[in-house]
Amino acid sequence: MKFAFFPGCTMAYRLPFAEKSIRMVVPHFDVELVDLAFTCCPEPNTVRALSDDTWITLAARNIALAEAEGLNILTACAGCHESLSLAKHELDENPDRKNKVNELLKDLGLEYKGTSTIVHVHQLLFDEIGIESISSKVVRPVPIKVVTHTGCHLLRPERVLHVDNAEVPVKLDMLCESLGMVPLEYMDKTMCCGAGVRKINSVTSYAILREKMTSIAMVEPNAIVVFCPTCFITFESGQRVANRIFGTDFKIPVFYYTELLAIALNLPETDILLAEHRVKIELPTSTETKEENKTETKDSIPSSP
Amino acid sequence: MSDMSEDLQTNRLKELKETALPCFQCGVCSSSCPVFRVSPELNPRVSVDSIISRGKVPSEGNEWLCAYCLMCDQRCPMGVSLAEILMVIKNISAKEGQAPPDVIESAESLMADGCQSPISSRSEKQREDMGLPKLPRADPEDVKMLFRATGAAEVLELNRSTSGEASE
């Protein structure tokens, strides 16, 4: 499989180690990534709020770039995924709009046709590659308790996105389980992390985060697993800000899912990923778990037919 | 020009009212809204109500507080697309020069180099250190052209001047 890779501004320039982890793991599943001259997706709360036409045209330009190469787009950020998917939905449903957009793209030598699909890493791993194929490659399980946060923009609007059940998301939990983690149920699982209002009113944003973190902290997980760089930053750096504002004491490590996948596949250089984390975690060392895994597989051999 | 855009605005409002009309003010949207829980100034139910009963965009500008999490949209029992409604309210408010400064700043950055926040040399360096490829960039002139042709540049200009007025 070959994709036009769309890391998005936030991941590319603020969370490069998460991007690194994606680039590290995908070759192990025969996925090849191509970089194209994309702009920001663009972010709805900034661009679409100012002009709907600008939003859809920029998004169409991005998609058209991939179409010109005959590639589907692989997104890594929930926000980018939603923005591009909604734009695609609108352009495919509304030919007038598509024609208008193509008038402008013509000057750039591009055309939006509607031939490329938008796939998030979440979908690539769960729907395309599948839990079984992932767990078969795990050599160093990560035996920690986690809570998952799939993210607003992978779940909603459900009528367009179809990534997971918007009220009871379970797929990221299953992906975590396949790496040996124990996903915990917690309240407010589908609630927003607060990122969307940070630019406009940071206190409101951190108040939302406090609510979310309170529910998470109640079940005492070792880490939070996300699939979006913006959620990552909100949880990780946001905890400290929230602590400062509200006098709380949150200190839970955060992971972008593919970082843990890289660790579970026991890929070299995962240290450089973890070095960038601000809330540290001691993961069981690789030798220990490897042994465990070995004995486990040994055990299971006689029982298999 | 401004007459025409005013017409467009009224039309937009009319359409908006149509989509809002099924609302029976049940409060599922507000009860599901994470912002409303902590800052009741944003109440999606009241935003919808003011579109329906006052036929205009609420002037308080609270809709900018919306995090665009789409929880309200997901659960509305009458199928009112709140996310669209709140977005259009923001559009209209931006056309009136009410967009918050940080939104303007991000949009300016996007128009300049295709990315929401300015790409610093530090972050470029960090990528290089990690062994990540240098990402191809869009031609800034192309982005500017699209901003101009689709209205955002104009809205930005307008907001720049109003924020200028305010600071004077």
Add this chain to the structure above:
Amino acid sequence: MPERRIGVFLCHCGSNIAGVIDLEVLKQAVQSLPDVEIVTDYKYVCSKPGQKILKDSIKKHKLNGIVIASCSPRMHEPTFRQVLREIGLNPFLLEIANIREHVSWIHANDPKAATEKAIDLVRMAIARARLLEPLEEPEVSIKKSTLIVGGGIAGISAALDLANAGFKVYLVEKEPSIGGKMSRWDKTFPTLDCSSCILTPRMAEVGNHENITLLTMAQVEEVEGYVGNFKVKIKQIPRYVDIEKCTSCGDCSDICPVDIPAEFDANLSYRKAIYIPFAQAVPSAYVLDMENCLGVEAVKCGKCEDKCEAKAISYDDKEKIIEIEVGTIIVSTGFELFDASKKEEYGYGHFPNVVNLGEIERMLSSAGPTRGHVLKPSNLTEPKKIVYVQCVGSRDELTNRYCSRVCCMTAIKQARMIRDKTGASIYMFYIDLRTFGKGYEEFYESTAAAGVTFIRGRVGEILQNEKTMNLIVRGEDTLLGKPIQLDDVDLVVLSTGVVAADATNKIAHVLNLSISPDGFLLEAHPKLRPVDSFNDGIFVAGMAQGPKDIPDTVAQAKAAASGAMALMGKGKINVEPYYSVVDEERCAGCQVCISVCPYNAVTLNERGYAEVNPAVCKGCGTCTATCASGAITSQHYTDGQIAAMIQEYLSTRYWA
């Protein structure tokens, strides 16, 4: 055919028609058309003086074709036909142009165009009137017996009314006992009288009535025939217990080793594989649930047969097919509770302390699984803080759009009883409280006065504290515009709405009944024929027709019974002659018409030609349109008549 002499009568309908359409212009436009003898207008043609004008004109001008431009034929066609009968003119020589519903009411803002449209319609009516033919109304006899499908309170009430009036009743119920949902409820709003105290005497009466044959564990498989003469095939599944011999001693149940959740108790208690659904069941007999039985062979179990002194148990009971003939049918198949797990944000099915209205009813019942105590399922303690969430699965585009009508009052009833019994704090979130019935609003007010807190706002989400299993309920008090979060809630009751039962869908298919968009059975007219179906002789009653409380259910049941009696009392009825007829000269015997007729009205006669049964044919015209030989005519809607109308319309359009 004698020379056509057409009279045209224009009705003002007060100002309903005359206020919009210029009747003078209309009159001018049509009075010189061929065959038109006279054009008259009058304030109300349907009134006594109006009818007299009609009769006088028919006599005076020797009219043999009548056009009345007035309201919809659904309103006064029978009236005018009767006038024609009285004056000795065949009632089918009448054509009505609907210039009220189709013109003046909907084009009130454009009188000029309305007048033009009225002219068109009257011209077309005249064109058809030229070709109308006198028709006879065949008479059919009606059997004096009724099939009632569904033995809830609706079926029971209808059965007793009919049986007491001397008609034979077959009551078919799919469960082992009659009683329906009402037998599960504790007290009934708004008077709080005990549900089984008022229901069980009526059930017993049904069980003992000499005119009622009760068939439980039975479903209607096939119905053939038509009003007055329905042939019904009923399938009865084996009960394995002889209802005549069983003394309800319960010895069998005591020895049965199987325990499975009891449906009757909303699965909150257990029952045996051989059991009686509830103490006052009718018929009062046990039933063996073979699906959950260990196995009747001695090696597996087979204990109950040995234990039964009355020798009532027979392991080789077989499925039975019962065939009956009836004159009328009443469908009262009731409803099901909405499945609340479809509203995932409320956690039903995941959170043990989120329950539905039906479960609380069983808990409140002193004969129920908790002996009348409402308990928190997670630890069986008494809840101190309870929240009711209204409109779950109703008034919601995502599930059902309609209001379920009974859940507001049921919630208020339960809240009142819990509050009075235990003093728990109770909060009820609502959009509007629908307390429309007699004494309902007063009941709500006294419940509020008893300390139940009502909050206007629909609940957004319910969360469970994984440690304590307590719940958090989030809503908005929309009257204050303030967010509300209730923490440490012991019990949340979802006011689940009602939905049409799957079984209703099946019976609708068997009987060819229409279903409304909400899934319930469709009545022939929402106001004037609320319990008739579109099929003559078949009536609907109770929840099967739409959400309603017990008083409304019983009222409908009695209405359906009286509808059936009205037909059967007379013993015969006239069928409208709108049926199709086959011209044997042209029929090729190809049988295409037989395959397309949705009512199975066409058969092949002994001469090898198609023949239409007038009593079954609805005059839909499907066969007429399909017949390649043009051998079938739809009486009263002939090709010639319809073509003449179209031609008339087009002729004015072309030169205008």
